[in-house]
Amino acid sequence: MAIYTKEEARQIMEKALSFSTADACVINMGGSESGNIRYARNTVSTSGHRSNQTLAVEASYGKKSGTATVDEFDDESLKNVVKRAEELAKLSPENPEFMAPLAPQTYDDSITFVEATANIKPEFRAEVAAKSINPASEQDVTAAGFLDDSSGFSAMLNSNGLFAYNKSTDVGFTVTMRTNDGTGSGWVSRDFNDVRKFNPEEAAKVAIDKAVMSREARAIEPGKYTVILEPAASADLLRNMSGAFNARTADEGRSFMSKDDGTKMGQKIVDERVNVWSDPLHPDVPTSTWNGEGLPLKKMKWIENGVVKNLAYSRYWAKEKGVDPVPFPSNFIMEGGDASREELIKSTKRGILVTRLWYIRSVDPQTLLYTGLTRDGTFYIENGKIRYPVKNFRFNESPIIMLNNLEALGEQVRINGNLIPYMKVRDFTFTSLSDAI
Amino acid sequence: MKRRKFVQLSGMGAGAAMLVPSMMMGSSITADALLMPGMDILTKRKLADVALNTARSLGSTYADARIGRYLNQYVFTREDKVQNVVNTESFGIGIRVIANGTWGFASTNSVTEDGIMKATQQAVAIAKANSKIQKDPVQLAPVESHGEVSWKTPIKKDFKKVPVSEKVDLLLSANAAAMENGANFVNSALFMVNEQKYFASTEGSYIDQDIHRIWPTFGVTAIDRGAGKFKSRQAMSAPMGMGYEYMDGLESEKLEGPSGLRLYRNSYDIVEDATLAAKQAKEMLTAKSVQPGKYDLVLEPNHLGLTIHESVGHPLELDRVLGYEANYAGTSFATLDKWKSGDFKYGSDIVNLVADKTQKHSLGAVGFDDEGVKTKKWDLVRNGVLTNYQAIRDQVHMIDQKESHGCCYAQSWNDVQFQRMPNVSLEAGKEKYSINDMIKNVEKGIYIAGRGSYSIDQQRYNFQFGGTVFYEIKNGEIVGMLDDVAYQSNTQEFWNSCTKICDESDYRMFGSFFDGKGQPSQVSAVSHGSSTSRFDGVNVINTGRSV
Numbered sequence: 006m007a008i009y010t011k012e013e014a015r016q017i018m019e020k021a022l023s024f025s026t027a028d029a030c031v032i033n034m035g036g037s038e039s040g041n042i043r044y045a046r047n048t049v050s051t052s053g054h055r056s057n058q059t060l061a062v063e064a065s066y067g068k069k070s071g072t073a074t075v076d077e078f079d080d081e082s083l084k085n086v087v088k089r090a091e092e093l094a095k096l097s098p099e100n101p102e103f104m105a106p107l108a109p110q111t112y113d114d115s116i117t118f119v120e121a122t123a124n125i126k127p128e129f130r131a132e133v134a135a136k137s138i139n140p141a142s143e144q145d146v147t148a149a150g151f152l153d154d155s156s157g158f159s160a161m162l163n164s165n166g167l168f169a170y171n172k173s174t175d176v177g178f179t180v181t182m183r184t185n186d187g188t189g190s191g192w193v194s195r196d197f198n199d200v201r202k203f204n205p206e207e208a209a210k211v212a213i214d215k216a217v218m219s220r221e222a223r224a225i226e227p228g229k230y231t232v233i234l235e236p237a238a239s240a241d242l243l244r245n246m247s248g249a250f251n252a253r254t255a256d257e258g259r260s261f262m263s264k265d266d267g268t269k270m271g272q273k274i275v276d277e278r279v280n281v282w283s284d285p286l287h288p289d290v291p292t293s294t295w296n297g298e299g300l301p302l303k304k305m306k307w308i309e310n311g312v313v314k315n316l317a318y319s320r321y322w323a324k325e326k327g328v329d330p331v332p333f334p335s336n337f338i339m340e341g342g343d344a345s346r347e348e349l350i351k352s353t354k355r356g357i358l359v360t361r362l363w364y365i366r367s368v369d370p371q372t373l374l375y376t377g378l379t380r381d382g383t384f385y386i387e388n389g390k391i392r393y394p395v396k397n398f399r400f401n402e403s404p405i406i407m408l409n410n411l412e413a414l415g416e417q418v419r420i421n422g423n424l425i426p427y428m429k430v431r432d433f434t435f436t437s438l439s440d441a442i
Numbered sequence: 443m444k445r446r447k448f449v450q451l452s453g454m455g456a457g458a459a460m461l462v463p464s465m466m467m468g469s470s471i472t473a474d475a476l477l478m479p480g481m482d483i484l485t486k487r488k489l490a491d492v493a494l495n496t497a498r499s500l501g502s503t504y505a506d507a508r509i510g511r512y513l514n515q516y517v518f519t520r521e522d523k524v525q526n527v528v529n530t531e532s533f534g535i536g537i538r539v540i541a542n543g544t545w546g547f548a549s550t551n552s553v554t555e556d557g558i559m560k561a562t563q564q565a566v567a568i569a570k571a572n573s574k575i576q577k578d579p580v581q582l583a584p585v586e587s588h589g590e591v592s593w594k595t596p597i598k599k600d601f602k603k604v605p606v607s608e609k610v611d612l613l614l615s616a617n618a619a620a621m622e623n624g625a626n627f628v629n630s631a632l633f634m635v636n637e638q639k640y641f642a643s644t645e646g647s648y649i650d651q652d653i654h655r656i657w658p659t660f661g662v663t664a665i666d667r668g669a670g671k672f673k674s675r676q677a678m679s680a681p682m683g684m685g686y687e688y689m690d691g692l693e694s695e696k697l698e699g700p701s702g703l704r705l706y707r708n709s710y711d712i713v714e715d716a717t718l719a720a721k722q723a724k725e726m727l728t729a730k731s732v733q734p735g736k737y738d739l740v741l742e743p744n745h746l747g748l749t750i751h752e753s754v755g756h757p758l759e760l761d762r763v764l765g766y767e768a769n770y771a772g773t774s775f776a777t778l779d780k781w782k783s784g785d786f787k788y789g790s791d792i793v794n795l796v797a798d799k800t801q802k803h804s805l806g807a808v809g810f811d812d813e814g815v816k817t818k819k820w821d822l823v824r825n826g827v828l829t830n831y832q833a834i835r836d837q838v839h840m841i842d843q844k845e846s847h848g849c850c851y852a853q854s855w856n857d858v859q860f861q862r863m864p865n866v867s868l869e870a871g872k873e874k875y876s877i878n879d880m881i882k883n884v885e886k887g888i889y890i891a892g893r894g895s896y897s898i899d900q901q902r903y904n905f906q907f908g909g910t911v912f913y914e915i916k917n918g919e920i921v922g923m924l925d926d927v928a929y930q931s932n933t934q935e936f937w938n939s940c941t942k943i944c945d946e947s948d949y950r951m952f953g954s955f956f957d958g959k960g961q962p963s964q965v966s967a968v969s970h971g972s973s974t975s976r977f978d979g980v981n982v983i984n985t986g987r988s989v
Contacts, residue, residue, distance in 0.1 A: 045766045048577045098524040149768035151961040181769040258665040259672040366897045372987040378899045405989045439904035
């Protein structure tokens with residue numbers, strides 16, 4: 006049994022703490038049960054089930070710390086793991102950035118755990134696979150997909166009296182549909198805390214339709230185009246951008262957020278319609294209400310009307326700078342508009358619809374320039390209609406430039422635990438063509 | 443895809459977090475405990491037989507058991523501080539079976555008779571359940587029964603016996619050298635891995651292997667706050683299949699590059715490299731921005747290795763060609779019909795690309811792969827023509843071959859083994875050329891050293907690569923440093939533009955320590971050897987932007 010209740014976890018951790026003789030002690034505990042199924046060539050390839058549980062003790066003497074872990078929780082094991090952590094701490098060099106354990110905090114109750122997801126059985130995973138494979142086979146299409154579900158808990162207790170606990174469930178699904186003549190490919194991604202929101206038939210249909218529609222793509226000249234980015238396409242670029250909201254690298258002068266001798270806090274960096282925040286209690290993308298440092302997570306604005314509102318400060322950097330710590334965002338929520346995908350297409354005279362971006366890598370951290378390629382469904386739009394599929398492009402673009410060239414925002418969609426709107430952006434930079442399908 | 447699969451360890455380079463896959467971690471132990479002997483070999487054999495016998499009694503036609511002990515030591519520093527010293531151990535058993543013609547796999551860290559029997563039962567149950575939707579039964583190519591054998595990475599210094607303080611002191615000396623030479627920030631790290639793997643299968647093999655890998659690396663950052671610019675220069679080291687002797691910095695293993703560059707073969711001088719890195723990072727702040735256009739590129743091995751990895755290593759993985767990776771890494775342009783034609787020109791006539799799981803000092807070198815096949819060397823591209831793929835026991839029948847290539851690998855006992863990239867290398871040229879010989883006939887070109895930004899499409903046609911340092915070549919001479927350089931090409935076009943390759947005396951290995959593939963994703967480590975090579979008329983773009 007890898008999922009412990011709040012009380013069970015607390016009892017085990019208190020027992021471990023009772024063996025501690027160090028100046029300070031922080032105990033983290035976690036466990037998960039996860040299962041997956043993988044399929045390709047319209048048949049199942051591999052699948053598996055894993056159960057993990059672990060308890061980590063960080064013991065400190067002054068600024069010297071050591072961490073030891075154990076996966077068995079009887080008294081003897083707990084006593085030994087504390088002893089090992091304490092031995093390690095004595096041998097470790099001093100960490101000048103050591104922070105004493107945080108005092109007790111108050112946390113909101115999270116909404117991350119859903120019983121239905123925790124109860125997923127192997128038969129359900131096989132059914133999901135069949136719901137991709139069967140419709141694919143009927144349409145001369147080949148399915149390759151992956152379903153991965155997990156339920157788990159994490160808890161923290163320290164020698165300063167802080168206790169935190171969270172339980173969560175996740176299910177993630179992706180499928181790639183390729184036409185058997187090798188000329189078309191479609192893809193879809195879905196993820197939820199609550200598996201009851203997942204409709205495998207609907208997801209498979211989206212990918213199959215894209216595969217069939219994308220057959221025999223035409224080559225058009227690379228260059229600057231108006232694009233409609235599906236949320237899966239912009240999500241990774243935006244996630245990379247969120248990494249720049251680190252106060253320390255900004256202060257150190259080695260970040261896009263650095264400016265003169267300070268940071269871009271308070272400066273307008275993107276279009277005024279851009280509003281980005283994080284919120285652990287958002288019903289569509291809930292997260293834990295505390296982070297790895299034990300800090301409470303609350304709704305936090307990062308960009309308001311295009312202006313940088315906050316940068317994230319670790320406890321150490323906050324102390325150095327004499328400010329309150331600001332935890333890194335646990336999710337990324339970008340305000341959208343009312344327009345549906347179809348409405349965004351209808352209002353486009355000439356443009357490209359992008360399903361997803363692939364193999365995104367940083368080219369220049371100074372400007373947040375990234376490169377990558379379109380994949381699994383790229384279409385040419387003319388006079389409000391999708392006209393034909395086009396060959397994939399390589400792009401070289403910065404999310405900062407992209408969000409300055411914003412034309413319109415559409416409905417939000419959950420992608421990898423974040424909430425991202427459809428976006429129409431002008432002058433998106435495609436630098437070459439790819440023959441990849 | 444999932445954020446929880448990564449553990450954030452320490453900042454490397456310009457604000458980018460260094461993410462180490464969480465599966466590369468294990469339980470924390472003391473450095474001394476790394477030296478404790480693991481389970482003795484007789485016990486391993488007895489326990490592996492429990493798995494094999496249980497699998498047979500439940501109707502499996504094949505089974506293998508891998509008892510693994512994975513020891514890691516990682517050291518992270520920045521400037522004059524030690525950020526983290528991590529020692530981990532992971533121990534357990536993975537059992538793979540074929541029942542009803544279908545694979546099943548289960549793993550457990552309860553390495554006892556009872557724990558192993560339960561895991562084996564689970565593996566068989568999974569195989570039987572999945573067999574209901576299996577279309578073609580698994581076909582295994584025959585393999586030799588090896589009996590009891592062993593293999594060890596030939597190392598001179600076991601990292602586990604070198605005191606942590608010595609490693610910390612070395613990194614801090616490198617950091618100090620960088621700071622003294624004008625760096626604003628420096629992050630350095632040392633990754634050391636020891637895989638103690640025991641393999642047994644119903645084919646009659648009991649294989650004990652002891653594998654070592656090491657990777658020293660750093661990022662040196664120089665900042666010009668007035669100009670609002672920062673530049674980072676990464677280490678010119680390569681991860682290697684060696685012991686701690688790689689850190690010796692032997693003069694005999696150093697090569698002189700253009701413009702005072704120092705290049706390293708099988709021994710690395712981190713202090714010297716950090717010194718130069720600081721000077722070069724500062725020089726980058728004022729380097730000329732490249733004029734986009736066609737250039738002849740002279741590519742240094744520690745740069746070219748990544749291009750080989752992405753544009754040759756991955757597209758010639760047979761599982762990608764067949765579609766097993768379609769939903770994640772992608773498929774391949776190098777389709778079976780191209781291979782069958784026997785005349786598909788992957789590259790120019792001088793391009794010979796070989797796969798090799800036996801190459802000394804390489805990351806991929808082992809005696810036997812993770813399904814008990816003795817490793818070997820084979821051709822992928824000969825005289826420019828595509829000749830073979832990388833395939834394992836259950837795949838080779840699909841390309842009408844009788845023998846596995848021996849490149850099956852799992853990142854730990856906890857994960858199922860599958861086809862992974864062997865070392866893939868460009869053979870050295872036959873004629874004697876120095877690096878200067880490569881540069882002297884280039885009218886308009888760029889010399890690129892070290893790895894940089896890399897991106898390639900899901901069928902491995904279109905790619906874009908940056909580098910660590912770039913030097914402009916005009917009329918056969920290096921005229922200065924360049925900035926904002928990336929080249930874009932198409933795999934077949936690029937390899938067909940290869941016109942000159944240095945000989946063996948310039949041959950060096952590049953390595954990738956955490957190459958990812960599969961769902962759930964697994965990492966592996968692989969090397970790519972080459973000599974400095976010239977590619978004509980490659981499209982170079984300017985990556986500078988103002989925001």
